[in-house]
Amino acid sequence: xxxxxxxxxxxxxxxxxxxxxxxxxxxxxxxxxxxxxxxxxxxxxxxxxxxxxxxxxxxxxxxxxxxxxxxxxxxxxxxxxxxxxxxxxxxxxxxxxxxxxxxxxxxxxxxx
Amino acid sequence: xxxxxxxxxxxxxxxxxxxxxxxxxxxxxxxxxxxxxxxxxxxxxxxxxxxxxxxxxxxxxxxxxxxxxxxxxxxxxxxxxxxxxxxxxxxxxxxxxxxxxxxxxxxxxxxxxxxxxxxxxxxxxxxxxxxxxxxxxxxxxxxxxxxxxxxxxxxxxxxxxxxxxxxxxxxxxxxxxxxxxxxxxxxxxxxxxxxxxxxxxxxxxxxxxxxxxxxxxxxxxxxxxxxxxxxxxxxxxxxxxxxxxxxxxxxxxxxxxxxxxxxxxxxxxxxxxxxxxxxxxxxxxxxxxxxxxxxxxxxxxxxxxxxxxxxxxxxxxxxxxxxxxxxxxxxxxxxxxxxxxxxxxxxxxxxxxxxxxxxxxxxxxxxxxxxxxxxxxxxxxxxxxxxxxxxxxxxxxxxxxxxxxxxxxxxxxxxxxxxxxxxxxxxxxxxxxxxxxxxxxxxxxxxxxxxxxxxxxxxxxxxxxxxxxxxxxxxxxxxxxxxxxxxxxxxxxxxxxxxxxxxxxxxxxxxxxxxxxxxxxxxxxxxxxxxxxxxxxxxxxxxxxxxxxxxxxxxxxxxxxxxxxx
Numbered sequence: 001x002x003x004x005x006x007x008x009x010x011x012x013x014x015x016x017x018x019x020x021x022x023x024x025x026x027x028x029x030x031x032x033x034x035x036x037x038x039x040x041x042x043x044x045x046x047x048x049x050x051x052x053x054x055x056x057x058x059x060x061x062x063x064x065x066x067x068x069x070x071x072x073x074x075x076x077x078x079x080x081x082x083x084x085x086x087x088x089x090x091x092x093x094x095x096x097x098x099x100x101x102x103x104x105x106x107x108x109x110x111x112x
Numbered sequence: 113x114x115x116x117x118x119x120x121x122x123x124x125x126x127x128x129x130x131x132x133x134x135x136x137x138x139x140x141x142x143x144x145x146x147x148x149x150x151x152x153x154x155x156x157x158x159x160x161x162x163x164x165x166x167x168x169x170x171x172x173x174x175x176x177x178x179x180x181x182x183x184x185x186x187x188x189x190x191x192x193x194x195x196x197x198x199x200x201x202x203x204x205x206x207x208x209x210x211x212x213x214x215x216x217x218x219x220x221x222x223x224x225x226x227x228x229x230x231x232x233x234x235x236x237x238x239x240x241x242x243x244x245x246x247x248x249x250x251x252x253x254x255x256x257x258x259x260x261x262x263x264x265x266x267x268x269x270x271x272x273x274x275x276x277x278x279x280x281x282x283x284x285x286x287x288x289x290x291x292x293x294x295x296x297x298x299x300x301x302x303x304x305x306x307x308x309x310x311x312x313x314x315x316x317x318x319x320x321x322x323x324x325x326x327x328x329x330x331x332x333x334x335x336x337x338x339x340x341x342x343x344x345x346x347x348x349x350x351x352x353x354x355x356x357x358x359x360x361x362x363x364x365x366x367x368x369x370x371x372x373x374x375x376x377x378x379x380x381x382x383x384x385x386x387x388x389x390x391x392x393x394x395x396x397x398x399x400x401x402x403x404x405x406x407x408x409x410x411x412x413x414x415x416x417x418x419x420x421x422x423x424x425x426x427x428x429x430x431x432x433x434x435x436x437x438x439x440x441x442x443x444x445x446x447x448x449x450x451x452x453x454x455x456x457x458x459x460x461x462x463x464x465x466x467x468x469x470x471x472x473x474x475x476x477x478x479x480x481x482x483x484x485x486x487x488x489x490x491x492x493x494x495x496x497x498x499x500x501x502x503x504x505x506x507x508x509x510x511x512x513x514x515x516x517x518x519x520x521x522x523x524x525x526x527x528x529x530x531x532x533x534x535x536x537x538x539x540x541x542x543x544x545x546x547x548x549x550x551x552x553x554x555x556x557x558x559x560x561x562x563x564x565x566x567x568x569x570x571x572x573x574x575x576x577x578x579x580x581x582x583x584x585x586x587x588x589x590x591x592x593x594x595x596x597x598x599x600x601x602x603x604x605x606x607x608x609x610x611x612x613x614x615x616x617x618x619x620x621x622x623x624x625x626x627x628x629x630x631x632x633x634x635x636x637x638x639x640x641x642x643x644x645x646x647x648x649x650x651x652x653x654x655x656x657x658x659x660x661x662x663x664x665x666x667x668x669x670x671x672x673x674x675x676x677x678x
Contacts, residue, residue: 007443009511019580026577029570038563042479042487045567055571058495059578066370067589070596074371079595080604081252 026052117162119175119223120185121233123150124192124216131208140200143212147196150219151189154182161225170285173225179552180406184222184342186550187410188215190536191334191417198421198529199327210243211331218335222342226285227275227300230343234271234307237336238264244328245320253323259604260320263313264336267306274299290347301348308340308391309384311360315600317384318368322376322433326424329376333383333420334413341390341409350397355478358395359489361388366496368598373434373591375423375505379416382459382501385493386412392490393474396481399553404473407547411466411540415458418533419505422452425522425530426509432517435504435591440514447521447530449510454534458541460502460572461494466540468568469547469559476557494568495575502572503579508591 008014033049045051127146131139159182163175177185192215202208217240221233238261245257277296279285290297306313317337321329348354365381365388372378386408393405425448426441427433442449454465461467471494478487521527540547544559582588 009442022573022576022580026573029566029573032566033570036562036566038566042484049570051567051570052574054491055495055574056578058492059499059575060582062366062492062496062499063370063578063582063588066367067587069367070371070589073597074592075595075597077593077595 117175118153119163119220120150120154120189121216121220121223124212124219128209128212128216131212132205135205139208143196143208144193144200146212147189147193147215151186151193154185154189157182164225170228170279171226172229173286174220174229175223176225177223179550180342180346181222183406183410183550183552184338185219187338187413188218188222188335191215191413192331194414194417194421194529194533195327195330195334197532198330198424198526200525201523202325202327204247204325206243207247207325207328210240210247211328213240214244214331214335218339221339225287227271227278227287228285230287231268231272231275234303234339235265235268237339238268241332241336244331245324247325247328248323250323256320256323259600260316263306263316267303270299270306271303274303287346289349292348292351292353301351304340304343304347305357308337308344309361309387310357310391311364312599314361314365314384315598318377318380318598319600321380321383322374326428330417330420330424333379333416337383337387338409338413341387341394341405344391345394345402345405349394349402351395354391354395355483355486356395358388358391358393359486361385361391362493363388363489363496366493366500368596369496369500370504371589371594371596373436373594375433375435375438375509376420376427378435378500378505379419379423382419382497383412383416385497386416386459388493389471389474389490392486393477396474396477396483398477398481400473400480400555400557401477403548403551403553403555403557404470404477407470407551408467408474410547410550411458411470411537414533414536414540415455415465415467418451418455418530418537419459419501421526421530421533422448422455423505423509425526428526429519429522430517434593435508435512436593438509438515438517439512440510441517441519442510443514444518445510445521447527449506451527451530451534452506452510454537456502456506458537460498461568462572463560463565463568464538464541466537466544466547469541469544472559472564472568473557491571495571498572498575499579503576 030049030052033052038045123146127142130142134142157177159178161173161176164171164173166172195211195215199208199211214237217233217236221230221237224230224233242257242261242264245253245260247253274296275285277294277299278290281294281296290300292298292301306316309317321332324332344354362385365384369378369381369385372381390405390408390412393401393408395401423433425445426438429445430438430441432438458465458467461471475487475490475494478490548557579588
């Protein structure tokens with residue numbers, strides 16, 4: 001029943017609307033740059049649209065550098081999981097016990 | 113006025129004892145009331161030293177009140193109150209007791225007037241909070257808790273050694289401005305730095321906080337690092353080194369936050385980034401900068417707590433916290449979504465939210481004091497914060513692709529706690545004068561002038577535009593189940609591997625050596641036995657039992673013979 005219900009962003013139209021809102025706001029803020037007289041304390045702030053450009057380029061650079069970092073920093077999810085216990089089960093029974101124990105650990109038994 | 117004599121940590125420690133003995137509704141009522149009463153009492157306390165005694169010829173000041181410590185005292189009460197309400201549903205006594213002790217230790221530390229008292233609470237912070245990580249009861253959390261404890265205790269030990277050196281130099285233990293001259297200053301600086309998550313000493317935070325329980329992480333995010341910020345503000349204001357350390361702290365975590373999958377770990381990186389702003393403020397050290405640092409610490413406790421609570425709610429309801437497994441939760445957790453977005457707006461320093469009224473002070477101070485490059489870095493970090501904490505956290509948890517998870521908003525106490533935090537975020541944002549009146553210095557600063565508001569709004573909107581553009585172009589790194597290597601790799605992987613191979617070599621050599629000695633001894637025996645084979649034949653080889661009896665008889669008869677003689 002719940003999954004049948006249409007939600008606000010299931011409509012592509014609404015996503016488009018939200019994005020258009022954002023574009024309009026950005027344009028307005030650029031126009032305000034001409035209107036509002038700012039008292040600047042730094043010579044870079046005098047450059048036209050310094051803050052918008054810096055924000056945009058800063059974020060793009062941030063994401064590109066971070067993506068590049070993934071190439072040498074990313075490891076599998078269980079990279080550190082072999083810490084502490086280097087235990088290899090010997091018999092079939094022990095293997096079952098251990099897998100049950102692991103399953104219990106991986107559950108989110110928080111605030112029990 | 114006997115009430116004045118009681119330091120604020122006492123009611124918390126007493127309530128921890130009561131929480132140990134009571135259950136259910138009664139415990140909930142007591143735990144909720146204690147911070148309120150304690151806060152009211154703190155409100156009436158005048159500045160000055162309220163408790164002082166001599167112990168082993170050391171002057172101890174366990175309870176000293178001034179504007180700086182009061183500010184942290186108030187925020188710790190607020191944080192404790194919110195976190196306690198958030199955790200009312202928890203049926204785990206060890207967690208509740210540890211949480212009360214932990215909040216009390218934080219309060220004890222900020223009102224400590226001397227280094228020995230500070231050290232005691234410094235260590236108590238570590239020993240009480242570790243139970244909030246252990247309470248998760250998984251193997252991962254156990255390992256993380258042990259690493260956390262080792263690093264925290266190391267910080268305490270350095271503080272103690274520093275205090276000893278300090279006493280030797282100055283013949284006093286009073287905790288005032290310390291400065292970086294002499295070995296004592298450096299040792300204490302490093303101790304504070306470890307707890308403040310300086311670069312390379314930051315991994316205990318990103319390692320342990322995401323492994324703690326849902327409610328435990330909310331407590332953890334409030335106290336430990338803020339005590340360190342307080343200690344730095346008291347001991348090292350105006351230390352230029354802090355400006356550069358802080359700038360690094362604002363910058364490097366945002367890269368990790370962009371590629372991290374565990375959303376609570378994203379928040380942990382974000383926490384380091386916010387600490388960076390405070391550390392820069394303390395390093396600049398002017399009245400405006402210190403005000404900025406302290407008020408940002410105050411606000412950070414609220415909005416970071418709110419974000420950790422909202423992510424905790426997600427983990428609590430869905431059992432998942434990885435961005436790659438979440439999405440579309442706004443459909444079934446609408447309240448949590450809205451509250452999380454309030455926290456996101458606050459941390460991003462949107463005008464009318466509390467992050468704006470404090471962060472801009474540090475930025476202004478950096479410009480006024482000629483730290484142009486630092487100001488640029490802080491500006492970049494501000495845009496970056498918005499990127500990961502402001503957009504990534506709500507977007508990947510509540511929107512993005514629909515993960516198909518259908519759940520509901522968490523229990524009323526959790527929603528209530530988030531509501532209080534969100535209300536405070538907006539109230540302080542709209543009426544910053546209330547917060548400014550508590551600050552240590554009078555600066556007459558006004559965040560709401562057209563220049564500031566326009567600049568910050570432009571920065572944030574165009575950062576959002578960047579996010580949208582990157583996503584539409586498909587450049588934005590997708591959430592992947594992964595572990596990202598950080599400095600902790602050095603002590604979790606590199607050293608153990610090196611040590612293991614060293615020890616393996618040592619054991620091999622040891623085995624060889626012993627084998628050699630054994631072979632030598634054996635060959636000696638063989639030699640001897642060959643030499644005396646005749647004797648051996650007589651005594652052992654043929655009739656071992658017989659020969660033993662024979663010799664026993666001989667010995668006994670000799671003994672008898674001798675006893676007869678005497």
